[in-house]
Every structure is written in structure tokens, then in C-alpha cells.
Amino acid sequence: MIDTGSDHTLTFRGKAMVAAIPPTQRPSFPLDVDRPEPHAAATEAADEAEMPLPSDPQTFFLGGLFALGVLAALYVASSIILPVVVALLLNLLLQPAVRLLGRLHLPRAVGALFTVFLVIGALVGTVAALSVPATTWAERLPEGIPRLEAHLRVISAPIQALQKVIQQAEQAADAPPGRGSIVSVRRDLGITGVLFAGTRSALDGLFTTVLVLYFLLVAGNIFLRRTVEILPTFNNKRQAVDIAQQVQEDISGYLVTITAMNAAVGVTTAAAMYLCGLGDPLLWGTTAFLLNYIPILGPLVGVCIFVLVGMLSFESLWWALLPPVLYFGIHLVEGETVTPMLLARRFTLNPVLIILSLVFWFWMWGVLGAILAVPMLAILKIICDRLRPLKALGHFLEGE
Known part of the structure; x- marks a missing residue:
């Protein structure tokens, strides 16, 4: 039973689908759809288990061109x-x-x-x-x-050596033509113009x-209802509803779970920073909450931020390293034990592809792209797992 959020309801009963919609819009189905032949059901199950690969090189070529066009857009x-x-x-x-x-x-x-x-x-x-x-x-x-x-001060000598190397490289390199005009335009723009x-x-x-x-x-769910009404066959209708329902359930579950865990990380981080004397717990809790939406890269940025803040706040170097250590310990407990245990049944994505997706979408869309990288990768896997021509790609995206 799938609630579409309106007066129209789509109901699955065995192999039949009954749509509570006006008779003029009600899709027609074959009479024998409820009683498929045994050998037909076995053939359908075997087809669904296969992961066919296109053998025509033209398919790869056109698919690659289409993907490049979509990414460019x-x-x-x-x-x-x-x-x-x-x-x-x-x-x-x-x-x-x-x-x-x-x-x-x-x-x-x-x-x-x-x-x-x-x-x-x-x-x-x-x-x-x-x-x-x-x-x-x-x-x-x-x-x-x-x-x-x-x-x-411990690492001041390597930094000074690096600065000398950079200065020598700048002196040896000739300035490109037109460089002065570009710099003058940027200076005229000013910081206020950039921020505005x-x-x-x-x-x-x-x-x-x-x-x-x-x-x-x-x-x-008006788009889902209209899609079901215009698709020609019952299998197409069932597949469209299945994909939409799975995407909504899995991505909603992912977002709710991640938001709850990030909130827990934020509260714990705020309490830890307050206890170690850093001050402004709301600021650091919110920072940890937001950075935790970006897997792997977000916590690394958080560690760097807390190292800098600790050094600015405390005289002793060891005491200054306490905030990043506490933050890293909180993230270690959350990221390596609690969250994987809650999301393992919903998402099994390849970690290498997750990193590549984070880097790529950060380059494409910045911080928001990095936040959206994992949900978009999960949506792609859900769709590929339910479309027979794309099952091989869905299997490639799967983790251990």
C-alpha cells in the first residue's frame, strides 16, 4: 500500500495494481496479469538476476558523450x-x-x-x-x-626554508603578459565587492x-501518479513505484539518521569544549554538526579548526592539543561504530567511490556539492539496482 499524499491511492495485491482514480484515467491491464505461467515467472526471475553488459562499442561511446554532456550542463x-x-x-x-x-x-x-x-x-x-x-x-x-x-616555533625553520624557495621561484619566473591589468581590476573591486x-x-x-x-x-507524489498513468505496461508501472518508494525510504532514512547523529556529535562536542575551558560551546557544537555532513573530509577540517583554536586559546602546547583530540575521539566513536551500525542495512557503497564522489562534487559545486555527494551516489545505486540494463553499474557501486 503506497500513500501518495492525496485522494488517489495506489495498491498492489499480488501481481495486480488497483488505482483509486477516475475511470477515465484508470490504466488498463491484461486480464491474465494475476496468473502468470510458472515458466514465465522463472524466466523473469532469471532475467532479474542477470547483470547484462552492453556489447556494442557504440553504446559506450554514446553513453560517455551523454554523461559528459550532463556533467557539463x-x-x-x-x-x-x-x-x-x-x-x-x-x-x-x-x-x-x-x-x-x-x-x-x-x-x-x-x-x-x-x-x-x-x-x-x-x-x-x-x-x-x-x-x-x-x-x-x-x-x-x-x-x-x-x-x-x-x-x-618548532616548525618555523622548515617554513622559512619553504618561503625562501617560493621567493626564489617567483624571482626566476617571468610575469605573464597582462598580469598587471588583472591585478588592478581585482584591487579596484575590493573585498567589499567580492563579499557583496x-x-x-x-x-x-x-x-x-x-x-x-x-x-x-x-x-x-503528483509526479509519481502521472508517471504511473502514462507508462504503457504493468511492469513499468510497478518498477516506477518501486524505485520512487525505495529512493524516498532510503534517502529519508539516511538524512534523518545522519541529522540525528550529527546533532549528537554537536551536543557532545559542545559539552567537551565547555569542559576543557574553550568557551562558546554553541559555536563549536554547530561547527561539528555542520562539518559532519561531509564524510571524511569534514572531520579532517574540524580537527584543523580545533588545533588552531586550541593554540590561540591556551599557553601550553599539550593543553592546546586537547580540543582536537577530544573532537577526533568523538568522531571516531560516531563514524566508526554507531553510524555504520545504523546505516549498514540501507547503504553499502564503495568507500573509494565515496571519496572520489566527494572530491568531484566539491570541485563541481563547492561545499554543498560535498554534502550532496553521498545522497546522490546512493540514489544512483538504488536506480541502477532496479533497472536491468544498469544492474552492472549498481553492482560496481556496491561496497563490502
């Missing part, structure tokens, strides 16, 4: 496509909340609007709460540079994400 139109992708994933995360409000007899449009306002309010409140401690630490940075230099341009781009992306997210929450 994603890169060029990232300002439009990235907010839409973020809205699609947030829709998977927030759709259960809208359905819950619908069961409380709240209209779907009102429930979607309430959910979106709740998310925006949480985001604005978090930014407002973190602005004061972030500004304080930014003001403390110039004062803490001498202390940082004292801690890094970045802020405007971020606000445009946020507005697009919120707008698309609201209409996705209001629409519900």
Missing part, C-alpha cells in the same frame, strides 16, 4: 540546478512532517508553508545566535597570532531553494 547551470537538487533532498526529509500535519486535518498548502517557515526560522535563529561568538573569535585572531607563532557578490549569489540560491521546496511539498 550541471557545471555551467550550477546556479539553477544546485538549489533545485537541495530542494529535492529537503523534500524527501520534510515530506513526512507535511503528511503528519495532513493527518491532523491541516491543509497541505498550509502544512507545507508552516514546515518551510519552521526551517527558515531555525536557520535564521542559528545564524543570529552564532554571529556574536564568531565575531568575538574573529577579533581575537590578531591578538592570538604571537601565541600561535610561539606554538609553531557572494552574499547576493547565496541569497538568490536560498530564495530558489525555498520556492522550489514549498511547491514540491505541496505537490506531494
Whole structure:
């Protein structure tokens, strides 16, 4: 039984599908669809177990050209496509909340609007709460540079040698033509212009994400219903519903589980930083919460941040290394034991491909691309596992 979020309901009973939709839109099925022949069922099962590989080189060539074209479009139109992708994933995360409000007899449009306002309010409140401690630490940075230099005195000699090598290389290299004009243009632009341009781009992306997210929450599963209505055969309809249901269940489960675990990491990190005397636990807890959305690379950046903050805050070098050690221990417990135990049944992705996906999507879309890398890879595997021509690719993406 699949609830589509409206008055229309799709129900599977054995091999038959009954659609509670108007008779003029009701799909027609063969009369003998409920009683398949035994040898036909065995043949279908054998076909589903196979992972065929295309033997025609033209298929690989055209598929490669299509993939390159899609990636080029994603890169060029990232300002439009990235907010839409973020809205699609947030829709998977927030759709259960809208359905819950619908069961409380709240209209779907009102429930979607309430959910979106709740998310925006949480985001604005978090930014407002973190602005004061972030500004304080930014003001403390110039004062803490001498202390940082004292801690890094051990490696000052290699750094000075590296600086000499860089200076010699710059003196030996000739300046490229037209370099002065480029530098002058950038100086004329100034830091204020760069920050304003970045802020405007971020606000445009946020507005697009919120707008698309609201209409996705209001629409519900309308695209799935229309797809089921226009597909020609029963197997196609069943496959479309199966893929959509599996993507929604697995990705929603992944996002909810990861968000809960990241929240636990944030709370634990905030408590640990407070106990070791670092101060501003809300800032460091939120930092750990956000960085944990990026597998592997996020915690590494977090360790570097806490090393820098510890050196700026404490006189003793060993005491300064306590915050990164505590953060690394928390991440080790969460990343190596708790989260794999919760997600092992849903996701078995190749770790090497996860790293490559993180690097690639970070290059394509920046930090948001790194956050979206694992969910997009999981969606690709779910689709490939359920489409016979792509089963070989789905098996290649699978981990141990």
C-alpha cells in the first residue's frame, strides 16, 4: 500500500495494481496479469538476476558523450540546478512532517508553508545566535597570532626554508603578459565587492531553494501518479513505484539518521569544549554538526579548526592539543561504530567511490556539492539496482 499524499491511492495485491482514480484515467491491464505461467515467472526471475553488459562499442561511446554532456550542463547551470537538487533532498526529509500535519486535518498548502517557515526560522535563529561568538573569535585572531607563532616555533625553520624557495621561484619566473591589468581590476573591486557578490549569489540560491521546496511539498507524489498513468505496461508501472518508494525510504532514512547523529556529535562536542575551558560551546557544537555532513573530509577540517583554536586559546602546547583530540575521539566513536551500525542495512557503497564522489562534487559545486555527494551516489545505486540494463553499474557501486 503506497500513500501518495492525496485522494488517489495506489495498491498492489499480488501481481495486480488497483488505482483509486477516475475511470477515465484508470490504466488498463491484461486480464491474465494475476496468473502468470510458472515458466514465465522463472524466466523473469532469471532475467532479474542477470547483470547484462552492453556489447556494442557504440553504446559506450554514446553513453560517455551523454554523461559528459550532463556533467557539463550541471557545471555551467550550477546556479539553477544546485538549489533545485537541495530542494529535492529537503523534500524527501520534510515530506513526512507535511503528511503528519495532513493527518491532523491541516491543509497541505498550509502544512507545507508552516514546515518551510519552521526551517527558515531555525536557520535564521542559528545564524543570529552564532554571529556574536564568531565575531568575538574573529577579533581575537590578531591578538592570538604571537601565541600561535610561539606554538609553531618548532616548525618555523622548515617554513622559512619553504618561503625562501617560493621567493626564489617567483624571482626566476617571468610575469605573464597582462598580469598587471588583472591585478588592478581585482584591487579596484575590493573585498567589499567580492563579499557583496557572494552574499547576493547565496541569497538568490536560498530564495530558489525555498520556492522550489514549498511547491514540491505541496505537490506531494503528483509526479509519481502521472508517471504511473502514462507508462504503457504493468511492469513499468510497478518498477516506477518501486524505485520512487525505495529512493524516498532510503534517502529519508539516511538524512534523518545522519541529522540525528550529527546533532549528537554537536551536543557532545559542545559539552567537551565547555569542559576543557574553550568557551562558546554553541559555536563549536554547530561547527561539528555542520562539518559532519561531509564524510571524511569534514572531520579532517574540524580537527584543523580545533588545533588552531586550541593554540590561540591556551599557553601550553599539550593543553592546546586537547580540543582536537577530544573532537577526533568523538568522531571516531560516531563514524566508526554507531553510524555504520545504523546505516549498514540501507547503504553499502564503495568507500573509494565515496571519496572520489566527494572530491568531484566539491570541485563541481563547492561545499554543498560535498554534502550532496553521498545522497546522490546512493540514489544512483538504488536506480541502477532496479533497472536491468544498469544492474552492472549498481553492482560496481556496491561496497563490502
